[in-house]
Amino acid sequence: MQHSSIHWFRKGLRLHDNPALLAAATNCRRLHPPFILHPSSNRAGINAQRFLLDALRDLDGSLQEMGSRLFVAQGCPEEVFPHLFHAWGTTRLTFEVDTEPSACRRDHGVEVIREVSHTLYDTERVLALNDGKAPLTYKRLQSLLALLGPPEKPAPALTQEHLQGCLTPCQASHDGDYRVPTLEELGQDPAKVGPHLYPGGETAALARLDTLMERTAWVCNFKKPETEPTSLSPSTTVLSPYLKFGCLSVRTFWWRLDEIYQGREHSQPPVSLHGQLLWREFFYTAGASIPNFDRMAGNPVCLQVEWDDNPQHLHAWREGRTGYPFIDAIMTQLRTEGWIHHLARHAVACFLTRGDLWVSWEEGLKVFEELLLDADWSLNTGNWLWLSGSAFFHRYFHVYSPITFGKKTDQDGAYIRKYLPILKDFPTKYIYEPWKAPQAVQERAGCLVGTHYPQPIVEHGVASKRNLGRMKAARAQKDTKREPPAGPSTVKSQRKKPKIEQH
Ligand code: FAD
Numbered sequence: 492m493q494h495s496s497i498h499w500f501r502k503g504l505r506l507h508d509n510p511a512l513l514a515a516a517t518n519c520r521r522l523h524p525p526f527i528l529h530p531s532s533n534r535a536g537i538n539a540q541r542f543l544l545d546a547l548r549d550l551d552g553s554l555q556e557m558g559s560r561l562f563v564a565q566g567c568p569e570e571v572f573p574h575l576f577h578a579w580g581t582t583r584l585t586f587e588v589d590t591e592p593s594a595c596r597r598d599h600g601v602e603v604i605r606e607v608s609h610t611l612y613d614t615e616r617v618l619a620l621n622d623g624k625a626p627l628t629y630k631r632l633q634s635l636l637a638l639l640g641p642p643e644k645p646a647p648a649l650t651q652e653h654l655q656g657c658l659t660p661c662q663a664s665h666d667g668d669y670r671v672p673t674l675e676e677l678g679q680d681p682a683k684v685g686p687h688l689y690p691g692g693e694t695a696a697l698a699r700l701d702t703l704m705e706r707t708a709w710v711c712n713f714k715k716p717e718t719e720p721t722s723l724s725p726s727t728t729v730l731s732p733y734l735k736f737g738c739l740s741v742r743t744f745w746w747r748l749d750e751i752y753q754g755r756e757h758s759q760p761p762v763s764l765h766g767q768l769l770w771r772e773f774f775y776t777a778g779a780s781i782p783n784f785d786r787m788a789g790n791p792v793c794l795q796v797e798w799d800d801n802p803q804h805l806h807a808w809r810e811g812r813t814g815y816p817f818i819d820a821i822m823t824q825l826r827t828e829g830w831i832h833h834l835a836r837h838a839v840a841c842f843l844t845r846g847d848l849w850v851s852w853e854e855g856l857k858v859f860e861e862l863l864l865d866a867d868w869s870l871n872t873g874n875w876l877w878l879s880g881s882a883f884f885h886r887y888f889h890v891y892s893p894i895t896f897g898k899k900t901d902q903d904g905a906y907i908r909k910y911l912p913i914l915k916d917f918p919t920k921y922i923y924e925p926w927k928a929p930q931a932v933q934e935r936a937g938c939l940v941g942t943h944y945p946q947p948i949v950e951h952g953v954a955s956k957r958n959l960g961r962m963k964a965a966r967a968q969k970d971t972k973r974e975p976p977a978g979p980s981t982v983k984s985q986r987k988k989p990k991i992e993q994h
Contacts, residue, residue, distance in 0.1 A: 493520040494583040494602070496657075497575065500526040500561070502609055503587040504546045505693040506553055508645035508740035511606035515585040516649065519657040523579050524554060525562040525669075527571050530677055536861040537679045538829035539732075542691035546738050547671045549692025557651050559659035562669040576601065587737070590614050590779035591868045611642035611741055611772050614779040625777040627792065627883065629761055629994075632773045641749075645742045685827040689732055689864060696733035703728055704747050711757040713764045720821075720834035721901035723909060728764070729830055731865035734771070741768055761994070770994070771870060778869030785872045786853055792882040796965045798844070798851035805850050807948050808843050809858050811911075814940075814947035816923055817897035818842050820910035827910075829864035834896075840878035841891045845962050847954045852879035877994060880962055884994070887962045890955045894923045913938050 498515035504526075506512065515522055526547055535543070551561035564571045575581065585604040607613045617635055618625065626632040674681045689695070704710065718726040733739035748764050751757075760766030783789035787796070807813050811822035821835040831839075836859075842848065843855045852875040859875070860866045873883070880887035897906065904922030908915040914925055916936040921928035926940045926947060933939050940946055 492518065492582070494518055495521040495580045496523070496583045496585060497579065497581050498522065498524045499584060499586040500524055500550065501586060501589055502735070503737035503740075504550050505696070505738055505740060506550075507648035507693070507697070508608055508743050509587070509649060510608055510646040511585040511587045511604060512649055513646055513653060514604045514606060515583065516653045516657050519583075521579070522559060522654070522657050522659050523562055523575070523581070524559065524659075525564055525571075525575060526550075527568050528563060528565045528672070528677075529567055530565070534857065534860045535866065536829075537674065537684050538862070539864050539866060540677055540679060541674060541684055541687075542689065542732055542829070542864050543736065544671055544674065544677075545691030545695070546693070546736050549694050549738075551671055553693065554659075557649070557654055558661075559654065560661050560665065560669075561671070562665065563671050564669060565672075588613075590775055592784075608646070608740060608742065609737055610775050611745055611768060612636060612639060614776045617772075617776050618780050623780065625780040625792075626773070627777075629769065629773055632769065632776065633760065636769070636772070642742055642745055644746060645740055685829060688828055689729060689830060691732065691736065691738065693738045696730070696739035699728075699730060699733065700739060700744060700747060703730075704751060707751055707755070710748060710751050710764060711755050714758050714762040715767060715833065716762060718832065718834075719900040720832040720838065721897055721906035722832070723905060725830070725832065727767075727832060731867075732830065735865045735867040735870075741771065744768065774873030775869045777873050785856065785868065787851065787881065790882075793876060794881045794965055794969055796851075796879075796881065796961075799849045801848065801850055804848045804948060805843075805854050805858075807945070808839070808848060808850070808855075812945050812948075813842070813893075814926065814945040815842070815893035815951070816904070816907045816911055816914055816925060816944075818893045820907045823910040825859075825862050829862060831863075836874065837878055838891045838893065838896055840875060842893055844875075844879035845887060845958055846890045847893065847949050847951055847958070849954075849958050849961065852876065852881060855879075887966070888959060890959065892955075893951055898923060911944075913944055 496515040496519045498512045503509055503511070512524070515524070547561060547563060554560050564575065581601050583602040583604065585606070587609055588605050588607045589609065616639065617632070620635045620638055621631075626635055674684065715727070730739055730744065734741055734744070745765065745768055752765075757763060758766075760769050778784050781790065781792055787793050808818070808822065811819035811826065813819055818839055821831055821839050824835070825831045840852070840855055843850050844852050856871055856875045859871050863871070876882040877884045897904075903919050904917075907922055914922060914936070917925055917928060917938070918932065918936075921932065925933070925938070925944060928936070928940070938944050
């Protein structure tokens with residue numbers, strides 16, 4: 492049978508390693524590839540929306556080069572699909588598996604093909620090996636993956652040949668009805684968008700990957716903890732936004748790294764680049780199986796904590812007005828550029844939660860969801876759980892200092908001076924603690940603390956000590972309520988002493 496296929500682009504905004512798209516083009520006489528924008532279900536801010544629109548335009552361009560096109564429809568998929576199925580006489584629907592709970596799986600009376608290509612492994616297979624439960628440590632995940640062997644190789648990229656005999660009926664009116672909208676049309680003010688440092692799309696993703704992979708020694712020596720949160724140009728790959736939207740296939744990235752590693756000495760997981768992709772897998776597997784993963788209530792792995800309800804503190808943190816220049820510089824970079832280094836995320840997440848402000852990680856999660864270009868439900872949630880000491884991470888007594896942490900890699904405060912120009916003329920001695928500068932120094936720097944830049948909203952030494960006590964109490968309470976041991980599992984028991992893992 493020759494099908495009339497719809498390939499539904501959700502993530503996976505690419506032609507390379509897209510097995511569901513290839514399946515759509517097989518035995519197919521008519522192909523329609525839509526993307527459904529559902530603005531009201533999306534918390535993404537303006538920078539992330541621009542990234543998505545870039546990615547859609549790029550995808551549309553690539554499809555048009557092959558005589559096809561992208562159909563961008565707006566609305567809720569449940570309502571849009573019946574209409575499209577009818578209008579296009581659809582007999583087959585293909586899409587990439589999405590493990591997020593919001594991703595819908597519906598039977599519309601057409602053949603449905605789902606393919607795994609957003610993760611290295613099929614999370615359902617990983618979970619099946621572990622009695623249906625998420626592995627709660629990285630080591631545990633590694634032992635399960637060892638049973639599965641290396642990830643699958645990427646599928647071949649869609650080419651004109653795959654589309655032989657398969658037509659996308661394009662009409663002039665489609666340019667009006669199904670074109671990629673502008674930021675204005677999504678209700679955004681383009682004047683508010685930040686610098687265009689990371690253009691979206693498969694073309695940009697593959698070009699970025701190629702450039703990075705030319706740096707053989709850097710790739711082989713990559714050790715995440717040795718990369719710098721304060722570096723003025725990124726010290727890690729910044730492939731995360733491309734992986735989030737699937738402009739880049741994680742399997743393509745994995746196997747490109749593998750080629751470089753062949754015959755060379757190289758770093759190992761968890762700190763290597765392969766190791767970073769396994770962290771991604773770790774949190775995807777957790778997100779796919781832990782109930783209520785993105786909230787504290789009803790989440791079985793999450794420490795139950797009575798966080799403070801303090802909208803002023805949350806607002807100050809979000810806006811980069813805490814009075815701690817290192818924290819405020821990071822939040823400014825996040826707001827304006829949409830990407831910050833992993834350890835910078837550590838610093839601000841710890842500060843908001845167990846470190847200083849004792850505000851719930853769920854609030855931080857929402858802010859990151861809006862501001863990050865790479866905001867990814869599973870990764871964002873898993874990392875917030877980790878940093879807030881709510882799950883996975885047990886060294887809750889290790890608190891990042893908002894004063895000394897940044898100094899480790901940036902004694903002079905160049906990073907702060909870049910993102911908080913109001914402080915740029917402070918002497919190095921005071922750049923991390925401007926409130927300690929004598930009045931005359933503040934005057935010479937052209938910035939009076941309390942007038943032009945805020946006083947610290949909490950005293951770190953006092954707040955962190957108090958919060959440590961509260962954390963201990965929450966953990967003690969959990970220990971008294973601890974459930975009986977879990978049943979036997981197919982691999983080794985998960986109930987061991989908490990492990991310290993390099994994250
Ligand atoms: P690289 O170091 O170059 O790593 C390559 C890839 O590995 C990344 O692109 C990412 O896909 C994966 N990776 C690296 N570190 C992690 C990690 N700790 N957990 C899971 N995957 C990882 N990452 C997101 O992609 N989306 C998020 O929404 C997100 N939210 C986070 C929230 C908090 C509080 C923290 C502490 C971390 C969060 N991370 C998130 C993880 C990590 O910070 C980013 O993946 C990384 O900084 C992206 O930069 P990169 O691509 O240069 O990373």
